[in-house]
Amino acid sequence: MADTSETAAAPRTHVSLQVNGTTREVDIEPRRTLLSVLRDDLSLTGAKPGCEMGNCGACTVLLDGEAVYSCLTLAVECTGREITTIEGLSASGELDPVQQAFIAHDALQCGFCTPGQILAMKALFATNPHPDDETIERAMSGNICRCGAYPKILAAARALAGTQAAQQ
Amino acid sequence: MNTFEHVTVTDGNEAVKLLSERGGAAGETKIIAGGTDLLTLMNASLIAPQRLVNLKAARALRYLRFAEDGALHIGALATLADLERDAGVARRLPILVESVRDAATPQLRAMATVAGNLLQRPRCWYFRGAPHCWLKGGAECFARDGENKYHAIFGASSCVAVHPSDLAPALLALDAELLINGPSGVRTLPLAAFFHEPTNDARIEHTLAPDEVITEIRVPGQPEGANGAYLKMMDRQAWAFALASAAAQLSVEDGVIQQARIVLGGVATVPWRATQAEDALTGQQLTPELARTAAEAALAGAAPLAHNGYKVPLARELVRRAILRAGSVPHP
Amino acid sequence: MPIRIITTHLEFEGQISEQRVVMEGEEPAVWGPEAELAVVGKVTPRVDGRERVTGSAQYAYDVQLPGMLVAAGLRSPHPHARIVRIDASRAETAPGVRAVYHHFNTGDLNNPSNDRPVFGDELLYQGDLVAVAIAETKEQAQDALALIAVEYEPLPFVVDQRAALAADAPKVSTTYEHNTIPEGFPQTYERGDLDAGFVQADVTVEAQLSTPTALHNSMETHGGVAQWDGRTLTIWSSTQDVYGVRRGVASALGLQQNQVRAIKQYMGGGFGNKFGAHHSGLVAAYAAYTLGRPVKYMLSREEENLAAGNRPETIQTYRIGAKKDGTLTAIEQHTIGNVGAIGSWFSPVAMATKELYQCANIRTVDEAARTNLGTQASFRAPGVVEGTAGLEVALDQLAAALGMDPLELRRKNYAERHQALDRPYSRKLLLEAYRLGAERIGWAERDHEERRYPQGRDGYLRRGIGMASQLWGGDGGPPAQAIAKLLPDGTAVILTGTQDIGTGTRTVLAQIAAEELGLPLEQVRVELGDTEFGVFSPPSGGSMTLASVGPAVRMAAAEARKELVEVVAQLSEAPTDALDVRDGHIFSRETGKEMGAIGSFLELLDGHEITAKGMRGPNAENMSVRTFGAQFAEVEVDIGTGRVRVLRIVAVHDCGRIVNPLTFSSQIEGGIIQGLGFALMEQRIVDQRLGAVLNANLENYKVPTIRDIPQIDIILLDQPNVHANTIGALGAGEPPIIPTPGAIANAVAHALGRPVKALPLTPDRVLDLLNS
Numbered sequence A: 001m002a003d004t005s006e007t008a009a010a011p012r013t014h015v016s017l018q019v020n021g022t023t024r025e026v027d028i029e030p031r032r033t034l035l036s037v038l039r040d041d042l043s044l045t046g047a048k049p050g051c052e053m054g055n056c057g058a059c060t061v062l063l064d065g066e067a068v069y070s071c072l073t074l075a076v077e078c079t080g081r082e083i084t085t086i087e088g089l090s091a092s093g094e095l096d097p098v099q100q101a102f103i104a105h106d107a108l109q110c111g112f113c114t115p116g117q118i119l120a121m122k123a124l125f126a127t128n129p130h131p132d133d134e135t136i137e138r139a140m141s142g143n144i145c146r147c148g149a150y151p152k153i154l155a156a157a158r159a160l161a162g163t164q165a166a167q168q
Numbered sequence B: 001m002n003t004f005e006h007v008t009v010t011d012g013n014e015a016v017k018l019l020s021e022r023g024g025a026a027g028e029t030k031i032i033a034g035g036t037d038l039l040t041l042m043n044a045s046l047i048a049p050q051r052l053v054n055l056k057a058a059r060a061l062r063y064l065r066f067a068e069d070g071a072l073h074i075g076a077l078a079t080l081a082d083l084e085r086d087a088g089v090a091r092r093l094p095i096l097v098e099s100v101r102d103a104a105t106p107q108l109r110a111m112a113t114v115a116g117n118l119l120q121r122p123r124c125w126y127f128r129g130a131p132h133c134w135l136k137g138g139a140e141c142f143a144r145d146g147e148n149k150y151h152a153i154f155g156a157s158s159c160v161a162v163h164p165s166d167l168a169p170a171l172l173a174l175d176a177e178l179l180i181n182g183p184s185g186v187r188t189l190p191l192a193a194f195f196h197e198p199t200n201d202a203r204i205e206h207t208l209a210p211d212e213v214i215t216e217i218r219v220p221g222q223p224e225g226a227n228g229a230y231l232k233m234m235d236r237q238a239w240a241f242a243l244a245s246a247a248a249q250l251s252v253e254d255g256v257i258q259q260a261r262i263v264l265g266g267v268a269t270v271p272w273r274a275t276q277a278e279d280a281l282t283g284q285q286l287t288p289e290l291a292r293t294a295a296e297a298a299l300a301g302a303a304p305l306a307h308n309g310y311k312v313p314l315a316r317e318l319v320r321r322a323i324l325r326a327g328s329v330p331h332p
Numbered sequence C: 001m002p003i004r005i006i007t008t009h010l011e012f013e014g015q016i017s018e019q020r021v022v023m024e025g026e027e028p029a030v031w032g033p034e035a036e037l038a039v040v041g042k043v044t045p046r047v048d049g050r051e052r053v054t055g056s057a058q059y060a061y062d063v064q065l066p067g068m069l070v071a072a073g074l075r076s077p078h079p080h081a082r083i084v085r086i087d088a089s090r091a092e093t094a095p096g097v098r099a100v101y102h103h104f105n106t107g108d109l110n111n112p113s114n115d116r117p118v119f120g121d122e123l124l125y126q127g128d129l130v131a132v133a134i135a136e137t138k139e140q141a142q143d144a145l146a147l148i149a150v151e152y153e154p155l156p157f158v159v160d161q162r163a164a165l166a167a168d169a170p171k172v173s174t175t176y177e178h179n180t181i182p183e184g185f186p187q188t189y190e191r192g193d194l195d196a197g198f199v200q201a202d203v204t205v206e207a208q209l210s211t212p213t214a215l216h217n218s219m220e221t222h223g224g225v226a227q228w229d230g231r232t233l234t235i236w237s238s239t240q241d242v243y244g245v246r247r248g249v250a251s252a253l254g255l256q257q258n259q260v261r262a263i264k265q266y267m268g269g270g271f272g273n274k275f276g277a278h279h280s281g282l283v284a285a286y287a288a289y290t291l292g293r294p295v296k297y298m299l300s301r302e303e304e305n306l307a308a309g310n311r312p313e314t315i316q317t318y319r320i321g322a323k324k325d326g327t328l329t330a331i332e333q334h335t336i337g338n339v340g341a342i343g344s345w346f347s348p349v350a351m352a353t354k355e356l357y358q359c360a361n362i363r364t365v366d367e368a369a370r371t372n373l374g375t376q377a378s379f380r381a382p383g384v385v386e387g388t389a390g391l392e393v394a395l396d397q398l399a400a401a402l403g404m405d406p407l408e409l410r411r412k413n414y415a416e417r418h419q420a421l422d423r424p425y426s427r428k429l430l431l432e433a434y435r436l437g438a439e440r441i442g443w444a445e446r447d448h449e450e451r452r453y454p455q456g457r458d459g460y461l462r463r464g465i466g467m468a469s470q471l472w473g474g475d476g477g478p479p480a481q482a483i484a485k486l487l488p489d490g491t492a493v494i495l496t497g498t499q500d501i502g503t504g505t506r507t508v509l510a511q512i513a514a515e516e517l518g519l520p521l522e523q524v525r526v527e528l529g530d531t532e533f534g535v536f537s538p539p540s541g542g543s544m545t546l547a548s549v550g551p552a553v554r555m556a557a558a559e560a561r562k563e564l565v566e567v568v569a570q571l572s573e574a575p576t577d578a579l580d581v582r583d584g585h586i587f588s589r590e591t592g593k594e595m596g597a598i599g600s601f602l603e604l605l606d607g608h609e610i611t612a613k614g615m616r617g618p619n620a621e622n623m624s625v626r627t628f629g630a631q632f633a634e635v636e637v638d639i640g641t642g643r644v645r646v647l648r649i650v651a652v653h654d655c656g657r658i659v660n661p662l663t664f665s666s667q668i669e670g671g672i673i674q675g676l677g678f679a680l681m682e683q684r685i686v687d688q689r690l691g692a693v694l695n696a697n698l699e700n701y702k703v704p705t706i707r708d709i710p711q712i713d714i715i716l717l718d719q720p721n722v723h724a725n726t727i728g729a730l731g732a733g734e735p736p737i738i739p740t741p742g743a744i745a746n747a748v749a750h751a752l753g754r755p756v757k758a759l760p761l762t763p764d765r766v767l768d769l770l771n772s
């Protein structure tokens, strides 16, 4: 998005990414992380930079359905893989059941960690629609919430566990 | 992060070729697997490879397979999550599942490969920070007389960082070996010989050459009645490296221990095998008292630094409990 | 409207100040206990929940503008050094770089919050700002940093607080005469006769507690995006205080305040250190102003942890005297705090000692040491978290020495009045909190064998129960303004200058307005976080927001409603007192019949909007409005590994009326979890020889994960405090964090039968304690 016409010092690679069901083409340096490409090149700012070192989880996205840290993922290595960001969950305009549960249970405060939390929970329910508390806590243990929304995040997940909605 | 050339390969041989090009200069070309350690090192400007060889497209290297002889073959690209989820592994080698369950986080386990896990560099805060410490080629180890509560209580290296891997102690307790692909072909290397304490001439925790690629980790079939346990202590309940950990793999027949392997994590620059404890166990009837004696033996000779004396009782207790757990003896 | 100027008093984070308020009109009568409210008090999901869960909420970090440049900072590797020379020529000509700022070209940019240059030539801590590169992309800006050649002259430094106070200590800055905060320190408070108090005592205990330096680590770091259009400097900031940002930027750039517009739509956590423009905001603003392009400067996590404030470490010592029956006769508290390189105030660590328990003879001494480390900033109940932990730990040791139940000791010394100011509390429900909390946690079974030794005496698990009390202001005060507009379609917009930092402010303000206007919640929109509205509000901190802004919103809404009724009355030729407004419709009081939707009347007036102002009235005089509460913790300690698990926290806090039980409980839980982090794991680690922070990251500065949290039981008192303000609500941001560390420390001491002397209670510390 920034004017970079005269600054192409580092070699770039053409990369075609599948993001939220659509193909997005970018010319990027290989060192660019998926997080920075999503945010700075594709204006998908739902994934957040909290540490860029794998220590917070705010940058969590789904890669082929699995939750990963986009800050430690090179964008060039994501070709041919399905990337889902928080923006993709409600692309139809309707909120995903996990998103609805987060609102209903107030599973967020400042909201900065929330996109990552929601995607981590999405990944959990994709593999296990009936998680018990320990399974939920383990699945959600890679996302820091400094505001301390954890009890409500747990409540949201408990409410979803075993429901039809969880499996969507 | 520095700029670099990015090359994707589809098998280990190709990777070896690229690694040995340009004279195979150490650090010039690096493999990237999950990238979870490599990229953090690059982010902190601790390394600046000019070329990254992306191994992830070598799909054939991602597998978990039990061979006829009961051995588990782990492809280098298998992730920690693959291990964690595998029903066969859970049944036959529970120690492996226990060792990955509390490693890092679900996201990192989905990304991190087993080979990368064995090759990860220490988390010593001087090493990961700005100080040009001994391990980075400098003159001084800042931790030895500095802030060393996370550091080593065993070992003879000038470096007192601890090996951060949770998987390594468990794999060592299982007597695993590595299949390594290099310019002159394939070699196998016992994991015990792969880890080595950093020395003046080789300031690194392992013996893999810069132009070699790990292709497989092989866990030999375990005897009937074998069982293992891995216990890790952290300073919060998740997402922390081990303050200390203990891996115990026992085979017990009629209540008598036939074979025992005890390995400690978080106590030395490499996973630390406690042979004295193993000797104390072998041929004995497993009792709570024996576990206690073996645990004492495991920690004999520990030499704590100013701020990590707590690791001695901690590791001792973890060894004791791991032995009892592996032997399915109810405790405390 | 007649205008009155009233003088009132406010308390902000332990300091009382005088404030003049302009009042226009009258505030509505307080919502007392009898008030029947339809929206206020109901569980209400956040009105901006959708934005927050879909990623569409825009944080400062997310702002992207056409042509935007990005900044990256170069920071001092030394704890103390002089910059001899900077050669930035290679950086300046690197690809994409548009500017490099440093002392030798931007030395005159001043930071009004501490009145020091943003780019000084004397660096006072590792992480102090050396230079900033501005480039087309973040990568280019970061690459440029490596090309800046800086020659440093390292200077002697000191990072230990006790060492810093020694007569021959190196000076933290060459401009300092000594390393104490120059004004007012050491700070001594005295009442009664301490020595006589100790003479009266049957039992005297000495106790100590050291507490760590805690780092806020909001998930969104400090920073913002600035844009200059030749007339207005607009800055999108991650802030708790848009007015503070405006003031700071205007002052630094020599602009008028009205030439600066500060915006905060969403922000990723504050916890006390996001007041003012911060140097990141100033640099972004300066760069935008001089380069004519929008500029973003967001701190990295490491910069955040080195240079954005902290809760300063303390070493507290107590001497407490009591009679055999537990009556306190004397308390002496001595504290040394480490306020960092340019700390100019020290948090009120003695607030609890002065006020929490009845005691006639008190002396507290606070010493504040400057050191070559990042400067302290307020952090959720600054000082009071640390001080309450220290006092409560000491009181439990006294209880043990007296052979008395710790809760009984607290009841025995219940303070009915504000002893330091010698005036009554508006009300105090602490005894009630004790009763409810003790019952829920099972205090009476605290010493039962099977409870303390869940595996029996031979096992390795020990359980313990401890408690601590809480005292805080949270009464807010003026000035705070609001505007309510009724739009032609019958919906309402509320404008305020406050911010929602994640506490749910937007939602509770919408509830208050909906209640007063007689509108469904969906028909009320709350706009905040923008100085452009010209509706002043205080910073969001100190648990002040709701109690300050809520009444202003209520008054604005009440005025708008009055005007609406006036308009409808004239249009329908009915007397005003015959009309009622409910659910967005006008009703006849007499017949109960609906007369039409609000919009159907306003439509008749061709675009007319009803606009009304509201403001927060003065605080009650001659009484102290306080929040009180108590927490009870049950912990389990593994004496083999040193692991401490908090099993359960019971929290009872009197924060007046609870406007939204859902967001209220979120606040309480969040405070408890941060308190748990402080008690069990959080601590900045500094290498004394290098003067370097070793864990300016989220790997080794550990904050709680979801696996660390206990069961949290919140017992709601939910009784409006009619002396506080017209909505009867007090703040809930600070109260919940205050007693948690003390309650946990006391529970651990109970479990182990040994006094706790230092936080956090990490496994190494617990094992050392057990083996000592």
Ligand SMILES: Cc1cc2nc3c(=O)[nH]c(=O)nc-3n(C[C@H](O)[C@H](O)[C@H](O)COP(=O)(O)OP(=O)(O)OC[C@H]3O[C@@H](n4cnc5c(N)ncnc54)[C@H](O)[C@@H]3O)c2cc1C
Binding pocket: A053, A054, A055, B030, B031, B032, B033, B034, B035, B036, B037, B038, B039, B040, B055, B076, B077, B102, B103, B104, B105, B108, B111, B112, B113, B114, B115, B116, B117, B118, B119, B120, B164, B165, B166, B167, B212, B213, B214, B215, B239, B240, B241, B242, C699
């Ligand atoms: C925040 C955080 C927390 C963590 N916590 C834990 C923990 O609790 N326990 C734990 O055990 N680990 C932990 N880790 C470490 C993590 O498990 C390792 O980083 C990961 O396993 C490395 O695997 P990778 O595939 O990502 O390796 P990469 O980062 O891709 O590579 C690591 C190194 O191995 C080399 N390499 C990789 N594969 C091969 C191969 N096949 N042949 C030759 N060389 C190869 C690379 O060149 C590089 O030098 C943590 C990491 C992070 C970032």
Ligand code: SF4
Binding pocket: B122, B124, B125, B126, B127, B133, B134, B135, B136, B140, B141, B142, B143, B144, B151, B158, B159, B160, B161
């Ligand atoms: S322990 Fe090793 S890595 Fe750490 S400072 Fe010493 S030499 Fe460096």
Ligand code: FES
Binding pocket: A048, A049, A050, A051, A052, A053, A054, A055, A056, A057, A058, A059, A060, A069, A070, A071, A072
């Ligand atoms: S930003 Fe990726 S884990 Fe923190």
Ligand code: FES
Binding pocket: A108, A109, A110, A111, A112, A113, A114, A144, A145, A146, A147, A148, A149, C219, C268, C269, C502
């Ligand atoms: S809601 Fe603020 S960090 Fe989670």
